[in-house]
Each structure stands twice: as structure tokens, then as C-alpha cells.
Amino acid sequence: MKMAQAALVAAIAAAVQFAPLTPLSAEEGGRPALMIEIDGAIGPATARYVKEALTTAGERRAEVVVLRLNTPGGLATSMREIIADVLGSSVPVIGYVAPAGAHAASAGTYILYATHIAAMAPGTNLGAATPVQIGGPLPGLPDSTPDKDGKDKKDDAKQPAPKDAMTAKATNDAVALIRSLAELRGRNADWAEKAVRDAASLSASSALQANVIDLIARSPAELLEQITGRTVEVAGGDIRQLATKGLTIERLDPGWLIRFLSVITDPNVAFILLIVGIYGLIFEFSTPGAIAPGVVGTISLLLGLYALNMLPINYAGLALMLLGIAFLAVETFNPTVVLGLGGIAAFLLGAAMLFKIQAPGYQLSWTVVIIAMAMIVSMTVVVLGSLWRARRNPARVGGQAMRGLPAEVLDWSGSEGHVFTHGERWQAHGAEALTPGEVVEVAGIKDLTLVVRRRSERTVSEGGV
Known part of the structure; x- marks a missing residue:
């Protein structure tokens, strides 16, 4: 009986093993x-x-x-x-x-x-x-x-x-x-x-x-x-x-995270984020306290670097781009022309070398590069023009800005005394004897001492301290 049961079980197992799967x-x-x-x-x-x-x-x-x-x-x-x-x-x-x-x-x-x-x-x-x-x-x-x-x-x-x-x-x-x-x-x-x-x-x-x-x-x-x-x-x-x-x-x-990743890993978007990030930080360092350029620049720079890290890039091209931007930033504050031309050349060469791929959908558009370059150069020219105009205009701060201001004599003895001008009490020196209450003109400043003189007739006619 046991042998018959064992044979039946073996037959069922074999049938299950070799039967086609349905x-x-x-x-x-x-x-x-x-x-x-x-x-x-x-x-x-x-x-x-x-x-x-x-x-x-x-x-x-x-x-x-x-x-x-x-x-x-x-x-x-x-x-x-x-x-x-x-x-x-x-x-x-x-x-x-x-x-x-x-x-x-x-x-x-x-x-x-x-x-x-x-x-x-x-x-x-x-x-x-x-x-x-x-x-x-x-x-x-x-x-x-x-x-x-x-x-x-x-x-x-x-x-x-x-x-x-x-x-x-x-x-x-x-x-x-x-x-x-x-x-x-x-x-x-x-x-x-x-x-x-x-x-x-x-x-x-x-x-x-x-x-x-x-x-x-x-x-x-x-x-x-x-x-x-x-x-x-x-x-x-x-x-x-x-x-x-x-x-x-x-x-x-x-x-949403994958959709966002697909956007920032586009080489053109990563390139733009990198440019925005770098210049945002430059603006923040040049005008401390603005806050917004620093925040936007930091976020954009980190996103751009994250995207570049996921793409096959040429680090020599990235270094040339950063060097070109640095040259243009220095040119903005210290015009030399040579740095500006070198910065443009380094930026364009770096952009051409940045991505070492030609895969479909992952080429850096030269239109984006040229537009970014044009914006950077335009900004540099605008800043240089502002600096040039500022140099040609009269000084608004410091000792040069004191020249020509009216001052009221507070006290005077011999060739020295004190005057009131620009909302402050100043020690003054002059070649003429002056009387308290007289309005004089600041001719210059030397070692925190004002050099004063009597005002001309035209200046007196304008009046006021």
C-alpha cells in the first residue's frame, strides 16, 4: 500500500514538473x-x-x-x-x-x-x-x-x-x-x-x-x-x-524631482546657471548687504555645478571659462583693456571646450554662448562707462569734496581758529584776520585742518552756509 502511494506521488510530481505552464x-x-x-x-x-x-x-x-x-x-x-x-x-x-x-x-x-x-x-x-x-x-x-x-x-x-x-x-x-x-x-x-x-x-x-x-x-x-x-x-x-x-x-x-533634473542637466541650462551664479556672487561681494544677488548666485552656482558633475565635461574648458569671467570682473574695477580682451578670449575658448560630447540633445548651443558673452561684455562696458563718468565728475566725498564749501567762523585768533561747516566744527587756518560770525570759503584741507579764505563777491551773492 505504501509503495502504491509513493508511486502515485512520484507520478503526480513528474506530471507537474513536465506539464506546460498555463x-x-x-x-x-x-x-x-x-x-x-x-x-x-x-x-x-x-x-x-x-x-x-x-x-x-x-x-x-x-x-x-x-x-x-x-x-x-x-x-x-x-x-x-x-x-x-x-x-x-x-x-x-x-x-x-x-x-x-x-x-x-x-x-x-x-x-x-x-x-x-x-x-x-x-x-x-x-x-x-x-x-x-x-x-x-x-x-x-x-x-x-x-x-x-x-x-x-x-x-x-x-x-x-x-x-x-x-x-x-x-x-x-x-x-x-x-x-x-x-x-x-x-x-x-x-x-x-x-x-x-x-x-x-x-x-x-x-x-x-x-x-x-x-x-x-x-x-x-x-x-x-x-x-x-x-x-x-x-x-x-x-x-x-x-x-x-x-x-x-x-x-x-x-x-517633479526627475523633471527638474532633466531641465538642469541640459548643457545650455547648466551653462546659464553657472554664469548667473558667478556674477551673482560678484555683485554681492562688490555691494555687500544686497543679499538677493548673493542668495540667487549661490543657489544658481550650486545647481550649475551639480548639473556639470553629472555630465561629461572638460575641466580645462571649465577652468578657462572661470578664468575669463575673473578677468572680466577685474577689468570692470580696474580697466586695462588687455584683461578684458583676454577674458573674452578665455571665455569663448572655454565654452567651446566645456562639453566633450556630441550626443543628440547634449550639445552646447553657440547662440546661448554668444548671448551670454554679449551680456557680459555689455555689462562690463556699462560699468566702465560709469567709472569713467565718476572720475570726470567733481569729488563728492573726502577732502576734495570740501573745496568751495561755505563756513561760518566760530572763533579766531591771529591766523587760526574754528569754523562750522558741513554740520561739523573744524579747526581752520587762514592768511587773513577773521571775525566770529563771518562766512568764509574752504580753500582746501591739510592734516584735518581747513584752509579758509574770504569769499569772492560772486560767492557772497549766492549766500548761505
């Missing part, structure tokens, strides 16, 4: 389908948004996360962060290039290759994954386009080696990354390499035929219907069979 319906599973959207250039804010969204999906035990892509590319550092988060996700991530007319270019292609299931909407494209962070095209790379005989058009004797070692290094690293992702997901690794080396692109239908993507779906609902029943391997080696048919998609929008 996906649960939306009502039975109870797990949500979440959607996160990448629209525009990929940067630090995008990477943080994806990380937080995948963390939320794991906490809520979501069935899948649909990562909708429409991007021209972005920063390689942020792209690698997103890829690492997708590969480490405990929730299946479905890459979906949509809507019609969207594209997943450059960094978007790498991310699509990293997702567990890759899909595209009709009328979309992907590719052009050549790294551009270190600048533009890849000179000297051999043409690997197949000829009519199916052989590559390679001729080592005729094709020169890459001229830029750093460009070749970055390209080979990008090729290794995208090939590893293709091999991990069972997709076309040869075309992936071609997308990096030759900036190749594919439409949705061509990508499906080339085994670059897994399916084409016209809408998110159709996407969920097509992937239901598919099995994927998530982080940790767990095998998941998807039960997505009939699920309602819930979109996860970025919070």
Missing part, C-alpha cells in the same frame, strides 16, 4: 502591467527615472514593464545605467519603439537589444548606433558591406587603420557591448555590429525579418496580447511565463 488571465494573476516612456535624449534624469520605475515595478510585483522608446540617443553613461537596470530587473522589460514615426537611434538601439522582448510599431525605425561622445564619424574604418558574392569588401592592404585610436577604442567597446546583448537575448549580433560600425538602420518590418526584434505591434494592447504565453529569463535565472492578455497598462510618470 498563463494566468489578468483577473487570476492580479499583477499590473506598467509603462515607462523615454521621449527625447537619454541623460542622467532618464536613467534615474528608469531605475525608480523598475524598482516600483518590483515592489508592486508587476507582470511586465513596457519601456516605450522614442529617442535620438544620448549619453553613453546614462545608457549603460539603464541597460544595467534592465538586465538586473526582476520584472520582464518589454522594449517597444512607438508610436508610428518614432525611432530608437544610437543609445536607444542598445537599450532595445537589452530588453527581454523587443517590439516595434509600424512606421518606426532603429539603428545608427555609432558612438559619438568623442566626436563624429569614424575615420578610416573599413567598409564591411557585403558584395555580390557575399564577401566583405575588405582589403587590408588598401584600407587604412583608424586614424583616431580613441575613436577605434570606443567603437570596439560599443561593438562588444551590443554583441553581448544580442547573444544574451538571441538576436542578430552581426547586424548589431553593423549598426555600430556603419551606422546602419532598419525599419520595423526589416528588423523583424532580420531577427533584430521579436514582433511588431500596432498598440500597447496588441503588444500585451502577442507576448502572452512567452517565457523569459529575468535576473537571477528565474524563468517567467507571461500572462499579459487583457491587462490594463498603467503609466508611471516621472516625479
Whole structure:
């Protein structure tokens, strides 16, 4: 009897082990389908948004996360962060290039290759994954386009080696990354390499035929219907069979902090914050007690430095910019012309060198640089004009300002006495004998002693002390 029971248990266990998994319906599973959207250039804010969204999906035990892509590319550092988060996700991530007319270019292609299931909407494209962070095209790379005989058009004797070692290094690293992702997901690794080396692109239908993507779906609902029943391997080696048919998609929008981060990490905004911060502090130091310029300047400078810290910048360019601003500030208070011209040159050179990237959406606009430079130069010219006019006008303070003031004699003995002028009692000296109550004129000042004289007839006619 015991042997029969043991045999029955073993048979049931074997049946359970080898029976095909049946996906649960939306009502039975109870797990949500979440959607996160990448629209525009990929940067630090995008990477943080994806990380937080995948963390939320794991906490809520979501069935899948649909990562909708429409991007021209972005920063390689942020792209690698997103890829690492997708590969480490405990929730299946479905890459979906949509809507019609969207594209997943450059960094978007790498991310699509990293997702567990890759899909595209009709009328979309992907590719052009050549790294551009270190600048533009890849000179000297051999043409690997197949000829009519199916052989590559390679001729080592005729094709020169890459001229830029750093460009070749970055390209080979990008090729290794995208090939590893293709091999991990069972997709076309040869075309992936071609997308990096030759900036190749594919439409949705061509990508499906080339085994670059897994399916084409016209809408998110159709996407969920097509992937239901598919099995994927998530982080940790767990095998998941998807039960997505009939699920309602819930979109996860970025919070205010991520939206704010996406604004200040724009190179042009970071550049403007840096300029505002520096000149706010200069105004505060030149006019202590104004408070507002110091507060605004400090906040802007810290935000600008925080944004620059998250972007790949050239510190030599930043140093040149700061040196140029310092020269212009010194020129404002001590005109020399040479410092002003040197400051303008250093500022423009630093701005040109500041960002060592050419990724889409992360170029510093020369319009912003020229406008900022024009405002700085205009402010310098205005201040210099004010200083020049102040030098030409009569002195308003100090000993020079005392000349010509009327003074009333309080007491006098010989050639010395005391007079009252400018609201104060002064010791005075004069070459003439004066009488108390007489109104005289200040001719000068020497060692805190006024030199006085009798007033001229024209001055007397004006009258008053």
C-alpha cells in the first residue's frame, strides 16, 4: 500500500514538473502591467527615472514593464545605467519603439537589444548606433558591406587603420557591448555590429525579418496580447511565463524631482546657471548687504555645478571659462583693456571646450554662448562707462569734496581758529584776520585742518552756509 502511494506521488510530481505552464488571465494573476516612456535624449534624469520605475515595478510585483522608446540617443553613461537596470530587473522589460514615426537611434538601439522582448510599431525605425561622445564619424574604418558574392569588401592592404585610436577604442567597446546583448537575448549580433560600425538602420518590418526584434505591434494592447504565453529569463535565472492578455497598462510618470533634473542637466541650462551664479556672487561681494544677488548666485552656482558633475565635461574648458569671467570682473574695477580682451578670449575658448560630447540633445548651443558673452561684455562696458563718468565728475566725498564749501567762523585768533561747516566744527587756518560770525570759503584741507579764505563777491551773492 505504501509503495502504491509513493508511486502515485512520484507520478503526480513528474506530471507537474513536465506539464506546460498555463498563463494566468489578468483577473487570476492580479499583477499590473506598467509603462515607462523615454521621449527625447537619454541623460542622467532618464536613467534615474528608469531605475525608480523598475524598482516600483518590483515592489508592486508587476507582470511586465513596457519601456516605450522614442529617442535620438544620448549619453553613453546614462545608457549603460539603464541597460544595467534592465538586465538586473526582476520584472520582464518589454522594449517597444512607438508610436508610428518614432525611432530608437544610437543609445536607444542598445537599450532595445537589452530588453527581454523587443517590439516595434509600424512606421518606426532603429539603428545608427555609432558612438559619438568623442566626436563624429569614424575615420578610416573599413567598409564591411557585403558584395555580390557575399564577401566583405575588405582589403587590408588598401584600407587604412583608424586614424583616431580613441575613436577605434570606443567603437570596439560599443561593438562588444551590443554583441553581448544580442547573444544574451538571441538576436542578430552581426547586424548589431553593423549598426555600430556603419551606422546602419532598419525599419520595423526589416528588423523583424532580420531577427533584430521579436514582433511588431500596432498598440500597447496588441503588444500585451502577442507576448502572452512567452517565457523569459529575468535576473537571477528565474524563468517567467507571461500572462499579459487583457491587462490594463498603467503609466508611471516621472516625479517633479526627475523633471527638474532633466531641465538642469541640459548643457545650455547648466551653462546659464553657472554664469548667473558667478556674477551673482560678484555683485554681492562688490555691494555687500544686497543679499538677493548673493542668495540667487549661490543657489544658481550650486545647481550649475551639480548639473556639470553629472555630465561629461572638460575641466580645462571649465577652468578657462572661470578664468575669463575673473578677468572680466577685474577689468570692470580696474580697466586695462588687455584683461578684458583676454577674458573674452578665455571665455569663448572655454565654452567651446566645456562639453566633450556630441550626443543628440547634449550639445552646447553657440547662440546661448554668444548671448551670454554679449551680456557680459555689455555689462562690463556699462560699468566702465560709469567709472569713467565718476572720475570726470567733481569729488563728492573726502577732502576734495570740501573745496568751495561755505563756513561760518566760530572763533579766531591771529591766523587760526574754528569754523562750522558741513554740520561739523573744524579747526581752520587762514592768511587773513577773521571775525566770529563771518562766512568764509574752504580753500582746501591739510592734516584735518581747513584752509579758509574770504569769499569772492560772486560767492557772497549766492549766500548761505
